[in-house]
Amino acid sequence: MKQAITAKDVAKLAGVSQSSVSRVFFDGAKVSEKTRAKIMAAAEQLGYRPNEFARSLITNRTRIIGMVMKGVQNPFYPQVLKQFATAFKEEGYSILYVHTNNDEIEAEDVETLLNYNVAGVIITDAAMASTVEKQFEVNKIPVVFFNRKLNTDEFYSVCCNNVDAGRKIAEFLINKGATDMAYITGDEKTSTSRERQRGFQEILDQRKIAYRQFASDYTYNGGYQTAMQIIGKESLPAAFFVANDIMALGVLDALKNSGIKIPEDTKVIGFDNIDMASWPAYQLTTWEQPIEKMVETTVAYLLNEIAEYTGLAEVVEVDGSLIERFTT
Amino acid sequence: MKQAITAKDVAKLAGVSQSSVSRVFFDGAKVSEKTRAKIMAAAEQLGYRPNEFARSLITNRTRIIGMVMKGVQNPFYPQVLKQFATAFKEEGYSILYVHTNNDEIEAEDVETLLNYNVAGVIITDAAMASTVEKQFEVNKIPVVFFNRKLNTDEFYSVCCNNVDAGRKIAEFLINKGATDMAYITGDEKTSTSRERQRGFQEILDQRKIAYRQFASDYTYNGGYQTAMQIIGKESLPAAFFVANDIMALGVLDALKNSGIKIPEDTKVIGFDNIDMASWPAYQLTTWEQPIEKMVETTVAYLLNEIAEYTGLAEVVEVDGSLIERFTT
DNA sequence: CTGAAAGCGCTTACAG
DNA sequence: CTGAAAGCGCTTACAG
Numbered sequence: 001m002k003q004a005i006t007a008k009d010v011a012k013l014a015g016v017s018q019s020s021v022s023r024v025f026f027d028g029a030k031v032s033e034k035t036r037a038k039i040m041a042a043a044e045q046l047g048y049r050p051n052e053f054a055r056s057l058i059t060n061r062t063r064i065i066g067m068v069m070k071g072v073q074n075p076f077y078p079q080v081l082k083q084f085a086t087a088f089k090e091e092g093y094s095i096l097y098v099h100t101n102n103d104e105i106e107a108e109d110v111e112t113l114l115n116y117n118v119a120g121v122i123i124t125d126a127a128m129a130s131t132v133e134k135q136f137e138v139n140k141i142p143v144v145f146f147n148r149k150l151n152t153d154e155f156y157s158v159c160c161n162n163v164d165a166g167r168k169i170a171e172f173l174i175n176k177g178a179t180d181m182a183y184i185t186g187d188e189k190t191s192t193s194r195e196r197q198r199g200f201q202e203i204l205d206q207r208k209i210a211y212r213q214f215a216s217d218y219t220y221n222g223g224y225q226t227a228m229q230i231i232g233k234e235s236l237p238a239a240f241f242v243a244n245d246i247m248a249l250g251v252l253d254a255l256k257n258s259g260i261k262i263p264e265d266t267k268v269i270g271f272d273n274i275d276m277a278s279w280p281a282y283q284l285t286t287w288e289q290p291i292e293k294m295v296e297t298t299v300a301y302l303l304n305e306i307a308e309y310t311g312l313a314e315v316v317e318v319d320g321s322l323i324e325r326f327t328t
Numbered sequence: 329m330k331q332a333i334t335a336k337d338v339a340k341l342a343g344v345s346q347s348s349v350s351r352v353f354f355d356g357a358k359v360s361e362k363t364r365a366k367i368m369a370a371a372e373q374l375g376y377r378p379n380e381f382a383r384s385l386i387t388n389r390t391r392i393i394g395m396v397m398k399g400v401q402n403p404f405y406p407q408v409l410k411q412f413a414t415a416f417k418e419e420g421y422s423i424l425y426v427h428t429n430n431d432e433i434e435a436e437d438v439e440t441l442l443n444y445n446v447a448g449v450i451i452t453d454a455a456m457a458s459t460v461e462k463q464f465e466v467n468k469i470p471v472v473f474f475n476r477k478l479n480t481d482e483f484y485s486v487c488c489n490n491v492d493a494g495r496k497i498a499e500f501l502i503n504k505g506a507t508d509m510a511y512i513t514g515d516e517k518t519s520t521s522r523e524r525q526r527g528f529q530e531i532l533d534q535r536k537i538a539y540r541q542f543a544s545d546y547t548y549n550g551g552y553q554t555a556m557q558i559i560g561k562e563s564l565p566a567a568f569f570v571a572n573d574i575m576a577l578g579v580l581d582a583l584k585n586s587g588i589k590i591p592e593d594t595k596v597i598g599f600d601n602i603d604m605a606s607w608p609a610y611q612l613t614t615w616e617q618p619i620e621k622m623v624e625t626t627v628a629y630l631l632n633e634i635a636e637y638t639g640l641a642e643v644v645e646v647d648g649s650l651i652e653r654f655t656t
Numbered sequence: 657c658t659g660a661a662a663g664c665g666c667t668t669a670c671a672g
Numbered sequence: 673c674t675g676a677a678a679g680c681g682c683t684t685a686c687a688g
Contacts, residue, residue: 006665017675022667029667032673047463052443053384054665058680062381067425072410073603078400085427094440097395097425099413112422115380135375220607253609275401279548281581281609334681345659350683357683360657382681386664 005048014042025050056117065302066118068098068105070125074218074246075274076289077124080146083295084122091303093119100126103189110135120302122146125190142305144298147289149191154313158298160289161317162192166199168322169241169269169287174203176328178239178267180210184226184251186218186243193218193243196271200241212237216247223250231258236266239328245270245277245286252282252327267328283326293318333376342370353378384445393630394446396426396433398453402546402574403602404617405452408474411623412450419631421447428454431517438463448630450474453518470633472626475617477519482641486626488617489645490520494527496650497569497597497615502531504656506567506595508538512554512579514546514571521546521571524599528569540565544575551578559586564594567656573598573605573614580610580655595656611654621646 007021014021016035023029024039031039042048056062065088071077085095096116098109105126113121114135121136121143128143133154136143145157173181183200186193197213204211214230216222223242230236231254242248248270255262262268270277273288297316305312335349342349344363351357352367359367370376384390393416399405413423424444426437433454441449442463449464449471456471461482464471473485501509511528514521525541532539542558544550551570558564559582570576576598583590590596598605601616625644633640 008665018666019668019675019677020673022665023674026667030673035674049439049443051385051445051665053381053390053445054680055667056381056680057379057385057665057682058667060680064424072406073403075401075403075406078403078406081425082400082427085425086429089427089436089440094444095425095427096392097409097413097423099410099417099423101414108417111377112417115377116422117379117381220603224608249607249609253607257608275548276604279577279581280552280585281577336681346682347659347661347684348657350681351658354683358657363658379681382664383683384664385666385681386683388664 005046007048007050009046010039010042010048013046014038021048022050060117061306062117062119063093064096064116064118065093066096066098066113066116066121068100068109068113068121068123068126070100070103071218072099074244075276076244076246076272079274080124080291080295083291084299087295087299091299103127103187104129105132107132113141114139117141119306120144122298122302123148127189137311140309140311142302142309142311144301146294146298147192149195149315153315156301156313157315158294158301159192159315159317160287160294160320162195163199163202164317165271165287165320166196166201166241167203168199169196170200170203172322173239173241173267173269173328174207174209176239176267178209178237180212180237181239181241182212182214182230182237184214184216184223184240184242184247186216186247188215190218196241196243210237216243218244218247220246220250223247224254225250227251227254228258231255231260236260239267240269242268242270245272245274245284248284248286249276249282252284262327269328273323277323278325285325285328286323288320288323290318290320333374335376335378337374338367338370338376341374342366349376350378388445389634390445390447391421392424392444392446393421394424394426394441394444394449396428396437396441396449396451396454398428398431399546400427402572403604404572404574404600407602408452408619408623411619412627415623415627419627431455432457433460435460441469442467445469447634448472450626450630451476455517465639468637468639470630470637470639472629474622474626475520477523477643481643484629484641485643486622486629487520487643487645488615488622488648490523491527491530492645493599493615493648494524494529494569495531496527497524498528498531500650501567501569501595501597501656502535502537504567504595506537506565508540508565509567509569510540510542510558510565512542512544512551512568512570512575514544514575516543518546524569524571538565544571546572546575548574548578551575552582553578555579555582556586559583559588564588567595568597570596570598573600573602573612576612576614577604577610580612590655597656601651605651606653613653613656614651616648616651618646618648
């Protein structure tokens with residue numbers, strides 16, 4: 001009842017074979033201009049669209065990209081999703097959105113991706129077990145970790161240059177005159193949090209500047225709570241480097257609520273440059289992640305791998321840049 | 329090369345027919361426990377998964393829900409996306425994410441949805457031309473407008489009870505002693521903005537309370553700019569009803585930046601109850617949209633229509649509730 | 657309960 | 673360049 005119009009119908013109306021209809025709608029096939037015109041006219045009249053499933057069944061490939069996301073509460077990710085959706089639409093690919101509730105991508109989600117035989121997979125903030133990895137590999141489905149690096153070097157991964165950003169941030173704060181500093185971590189299982197920390201601490205150690213670290217979780221509430229605990233118990237550091245913006249906003253609110261003046265009493269710098277960082281209420285100095293470049297890189301890689309699978313594993317690091325506002 | 333394992337392979341290993349393998353993996357088909365066990369064992373050993381495309385081709389239905397979104401910059405929508413993804417995953421459905429850049433859903437996006445023969449469509453903040461409507465109808469694809477109501481009554485639509493919420497908000501502010509009020513609109517093409525306004529103004533008119541209206545656009549920056557213009561030129565109203573939260577935050581920041589005390593000098597109430605509304609920096613009084621109930625209603629409707637298409641068009645309005653914080 | 661067979665709507669060698 | 677035909681991996685009447 002659904003999908004009433006098939007290539008056969010078009011063929012009949014146009015007075016040609018079904019194969020010719022197929023050729024018109026399949027890129028790369030040859031048809032004479034004359035038959036093409038006849039077929040296009042008939043197709044238009046009937047409202048024909050090729051059945052994507054029949055097509056996928058026979059070609060054994062799809063034009064679907066699996067997008068695995070977890071942290072939609074962080075505005076960074078909706079932004080990323082939007083950009084991927086837009087970029088892939090231009091290339092004729094659609095997005096299968098898979099929301100995972102776990103740190104690690106769930107078996108069920110992998111099933112979904114494999115069932116739909118996705119052309120490629122982008123994983124934004126989840127990890128992946130090595131058994132899962134094998135499944136994608138066996139099926140020659142390229143996978144990109146976006147904004148995450150795994151411990152193994154068996155994956156293609158697109159990140160901001162986090163270590164270097166940490167270094168630059170340290171130097172920036174030193175130049176601002178900060179003499180002791182605190183790093184508020186994100187989820188410590190993530191490469192992003194660890195690498196930002198590494199670069200940051202490296203410079204402070206070199207310059208013999210006091211370094212403290214407080215564990216948090218990449219959420220607004222986490223940042224708020226962590227800052228409150230510091231304010232209650234510890235001396236105030238001269239500057240905070242907070243592992244991402246949304247958490248930095250929490251830190252900022254906690255400090256302000258406690259009557260601490262920014263940037264006079266202490267300074268705060270975040271990471272990501274989400275929209276809110278530029279809001280008048282915050283005016284957060286931060287490190288901009290080059291989302292566009294990261295997305296471009298990811299799309300280019302996936303399209304290449306789709307065209308010819310190589311399984312290339314590599315970590316691509318794109319440079320971000322400091323955005324100075326009023327919290328430093 | 330991909331999708332190496334088919335039902336045939338499993339059948340061979342289990343010593344049964346391919347039809348029996350199919351029956352084991354197709355809900356509702358009957359197989360004896362004995363053959364089922366044999367087949368399951370073989371399937372597990374080989375890592376068999378039914379090919380979703382072959383399945384869809386023959387049954388002429390899919391387990392894909394098309395999700396059309398525009399405004400991912402408003403944190404309300406990522407929240408909605410997450411809840412839909414989670415709810416549909418439980419039902420065995422996947423989400424095809426379609427990002428539209430237009431107010432009206434684009435022809436290209438409709439093509440995508442039709443090509444994938446989606447089982448149902450959810451449209452969150454875009455409109456739809458009537459030609460498009462027909463296409464879904466002809467294909468018996470159920471469509472839900474989520475948080476939007478169209479001018480025509482030809483669609484199923486799930487909303488918060490916006491008119492009533494507007495009334496309640498007016499009464500609430502009157503009880504707080506506000507004697508003249510302003511409504512800051514969202515995008516005026518949307519039903520949500522107009523209906524919230526209607527209920528709000530209705531009560532003010534009844535009580536003969538001064539009402540002003542300022543056009544804005546549902547974004548943070550829009551709220552900020554609109555408030556700034558009011559502050560420059562107009563007398564300050566005793567209370568603002570701002571058509572959504574993200575814009576209310578902009579209004580709040582503009583007021584605060586201008587040295588206006590809240591809730592003493594003026595009051596502000598938003599709409600949605602996004603996470604940020606509860607942040608210490610804002611503590612925004614707002615109207616909570618019952619996302620969960622709205623999602624449940626939508627999912628239930630779609631599953632019904634998928635099971636048996638009726639094309640039922642109805643506007644379902646779910647009641648929200650006032651969340652009082654410190655801006656009123 | 658089970659198997660053989662038709663058929664879903666396409667793509668793609670293979671002839672002509 | 674074009675058509676007839678095989679086949680992708682399933683579901684589903686139809687017999688037995």
